[in-house]
Amino acid sequence: MPASFMPPRQVRIGDAAAFAGCTPRAIRHYHEIGLLPEPERGGDDRRRYGYEDMIRLLWIRRMADAGIALEDIREAFAEDPADAQGGDGIEAVLESVEGSLAAQEAELRRQRTAVQRMRVEGSRRGLLSDLVTDRLKGLSEGSLRQADLDTLLVTERIFGPLGAAVQATRFVALATHPALREEADRIDAAEEALDDSVAVDDPRVAQVAAERRAFESALHAVIEESGLDEDDDALFEAWETSHLETGDGGENESGSGRVMTVLEATGKMPYDFSPARLRCMELAEGLSVLTEDEGGGNPRLPT
Template structure:
């Protein structure tokens, strides 16, 4: 027969930590923050933990494993805060974490399906572009979608995707866009904003935009845009990092545009606005 086991009345910090499933360093931290009262020391100057200490330590570990913060555990023990309030806040935090994990899993799946960097954009964008052959989209296209998604959200970028689908599937429009990009780049700081070339280029941009719009409509891409707003709700596609308005976001995004190029953009926008004002309202 085995000799009877006599449990100790007190144990040292190492034994207490081993039994509770923690570390001596963690227990010392509990003492420092007032979560676990520091016990008396024995004749050798070391802490000794009794039954009540171990019970409290075990409850601390259980609460910590449930995700309750050490500060909330302390206030719960002190009776300074209703535990239901703490649990309510914890539930909200866990719900947010679950949503984040869901989004991260979806992003990983998109990356596995369509590859990088397209897969890093939101699902409304990748859904619209994933059918295009490899290499159809340029790096500059993806860069533009990235910026648009940041400013206007996933649905805004998904609508802009129509432009890049049209460019990728119509070489003539892509060649024309390349010529306009080269002309834009030539509007450097040496060009006066009132130079006639600026207005001429704005007119060319206006014409090109109209051709793009007609192609988007002819190819049925605008119908796909309408379906987006029916298929995706705002909460599903919201960018949690977007905390500023579109205007504020634009003012914080640096550009290297010259005054002449900015003037060209303004003139193009005026022409497009005139088109919109002169278009009969069929609604």
């Protein structure tokens, strides 16, 4: 150091920030939350920072760069502020940060795996759970519609992976039977036409309900003939076995957000159904129960 140079005894906030590698705004924030004590002010009423202030500021910056939250830094300093070795408070914080970083690394690995699955499976299909994605394997590109994937996403959120995997059977059948898909589109359009302008006792409501019931019976017949129902049975058995071993009920295990009951989840998903359409759904469900009680057959779709 040249003999003619004399370092300042105190510096202003701009110089302190430049030396510490932060901004004056950050330093003011440290003051506001009690992390850095307010220094004395000069004759111009501006803050002046001395050697001890700068030492504390440097430690704050070094700990913040290591990923330690400002609140934890404040608690560590408050626990033993005079300990030149850093104190047990800082050691405990470092241990906590190390555990947090390990958890972040695990989460990054999970996210990387999810992205890789999405790239392999294609589009949004790869964002569904493994159980659902495996059920859809073998379908040609484009055979699933966006609406199909949307429905599976909602079902997985409400009923969990098993419920969505079973429902995927429906879309497998539709994707591999064009006539079935065409009839499904026709009935979907008829149900959508039951808007708010249609009265609940309109004859069209009962007619569409009967058509929906006939379609569902035909769809079920196709699923049975193709052996997809046996795959569903195997899926249930494997699921029950794995969850008996872990002691986990598995309700609503969507992997996104907290676990909700089916009733709670259903009540939080909005559907803009008219009273006529809701009545149609009720009638179709009633016809389904009646058909099962009477042991009726499965009507086929017109060719």
